[in-house]
Amino acid sequence: MCGIIGVFGNDNAGRLAAVGLFAEQHRGQESCGMAVSDGLLIRLHKKMGLVKEVFHEEQLNALPGKIAIGHVRYPTKGSATEFNTQPHLVETLSGPCYALASNGDIVNYAQVRKMLENEKVYFKSDNDAELLVKYIAYRILHYKENIGDAIRNLMRDIKGAYSSVLCTPTELYMFRDPYSIRPMIWGKTPEGTVIVASESCALDTLGVQDRKEVPPAGIIKVSDSKIEVLDNDPNLYREGNCEKHCIFEQIYFSRPDSFHFGENVYAVREKIGAALALQDEGLNPDLVVPVPDSSNFIGLGYANQNGIPLSLGLIRNHYIGRTFIKPEQAVRDESVRQKFNVLPNFFNGKRIVLIDDSIVRGTTIRKIVRLIKDAGAAEIHLRIGSPQIKHSCYYGIDTPTTEELIANRRTLEEIREITGVDSLKHLPLTDLKTCVHCPENYCYACFDGNYPVGVPDVYN
Template sequence: LAIAHNGNLVNAGSLRRQMEHEGSIFNTTNDSEVILHLIAKSRQETVDRAAAEALRQVQGAFSVALIDPKHVILARDPRGFRPLCLGRLDDAWVAASETCALDMIGAKYEREVEPGEIVVLHADGRMDAYKYVEEEVEPASCIFEYVYFARPDSYIYGRSVDEVRRRQGVVLGREAPVDADLVIGVPDSSNTSSLGYAAETGIPWELGLIRNHYVGRTFIRPSQEIRDYSVRKKYNPVRHIIEGKRVVMVDDSIVRGTTMRRLVKMIRQAGAKEVHLRISSPPITHPCHYGIDTPIRKDLIASSHSVEEIAEYLRVDSLAYLSVEGLMESVRTTKGFCQACFTGKYPVEFEGEGKDVFEVTGRRA
């Protein structure tokens, strides 16, 4: 039995300690292994029913795919934190987090796996689906998928990512206009929102930053020295576009602030007369416990600094964030999304150990 898991289990520590006390032997520090052990301990007659029993015991965020010799079993947590979609390729079934993965192989999108649902795909092409939890809970899909993680050519939770991000930029332009000569986005995740900002404010959009696509995400790098080096490798400003101009730089979010400080320095070194920073999401004030690798709270710059203090640290002429209300206006709803990283209101309680408890403690929990 193999498992793929997108998310984070918030009660993995207590479940693991209980099973180790009962004799289970864990071979990894991965919370996904907890699910496999729960399935192995189940007395249910089929793998999907054993998986259902296991998933009723775990808490947090999970979109999972289980594979045995005869089946593929898909499931989402009851609140639907993480996306999971289903498609067809000729007579075969295809599953992925984002619809763009289906597009790339020529598969046809069928539907999303619903929160609290198990889908069983049989080797002969049949599909069974059922709810594995009876209690209905308020949906809490991750809003940060729209802000940053998902590709703009995907549909997430039934909405176009490109359309939502473009509206984020439009609303941001309405909330925080500024006199400037050009708008640039921090590629790639901010390109669409920067286009929306430019359209709303009437300021010309330019490709002022070039991204090296062979460098990964910078905010999840393990040390500040490595993050700084990654920023230098990842971005390069286009001097002839920026030099002598009042620049509005649009980015999707600020985590620690160290990457952005380095970016602002690069834009100024390229000759920008002014640098105005606009962020197409609210300030990140709380860490995510549901699968996004954000730092502990004290390392989040917005958790302990005002907008004015952050602007001074980043050395920008002005700084403005999209409001929480503006973000929800962009997705055209006020319910159904987890906003914990912006508000501190967590939909599911957690044990307080953090997403990487096994790695940090260096012990078998």
């Protein structure tokens, strides 16, 4: 999972991009990077670490320019190394250079990379964003296409999820896959600066008032003279006429103060909580306790629906990153121990409904339940705001193998026993679909195995 930012037409583009990336830090905490153009030269800086660690004042002073693109990253395609950090930069002898950052994953990566390597295109990483920018540069240099046509051919040849920003020394492009799987929203500040980001919360922070989503298969070109929305029919590149947004953006990934896919994220989560509560008529616990932070609004919806007090009995250390998308099990285990603590003398003798958004590997929730039991809870009834995750995601979330998913290895009763709770219920898929306005426009592949864009060629 990643976050992108693009800024055009501001003397402090690098600083604005850093602020936007900080607002999206929840989307990636392994590494970050930025490419900034002063009209002649694109300067690139990327490194492992958090935004405020990498882009301090001295570093921002070294990145002058009116155009900037940036990225925060969790590793999905490609390991957690500096080589795989974004943006990726292509420099050419016969033309301008290009920098690109993207959120998503490419499912036919191996096939397209082999084709480019056969054409003597060299790769420094195994990251899908490098594939995208080198495909575009290849089309421009080999076939003499303009950037818009190169991106159209990219959409024809490259399959998967990508919400991408590309810059040349003088122009900014934003484009999105035909299914618009990952969020991407753009607009202008009152001063005229164009900004695009993964989430609207970043635009809020930067003062963007008028905003809209980049359309499916959308290509938007920004230059000094104008903003041009290049005509592009998404139905040329996809089966069916539906978008397939990632439902997990609404359940877990996005900040609750974001608005995308036509939905207020917090409102969707409240509806999920209310739907969970309707399964529990007759259950009379003392308290509803959400696992912070992504489950807070699910817990609020549950508590309001059933008239049970909501209490924040779990305290989260916000300096620890998200756990289920950490790349190694040992790191996840250590993060869980450091991430959560309980209020002292709070749970003694209480019957608790514990709310979480999902169970992926089962690592986090098992340890949280142990914390609450050790704190004296009498009963713990675990309620999950999503169906069981039985299938890997290949569109930008780090669940690469089904063997890692506990729902594929254990029955629901076995998971209840492993977690140590008194009862366990998931939100059924049919109920989840009632919580969004246009359920047919979402991807539920992690729940039902129906992949709208297929699976990676290496797994076929």
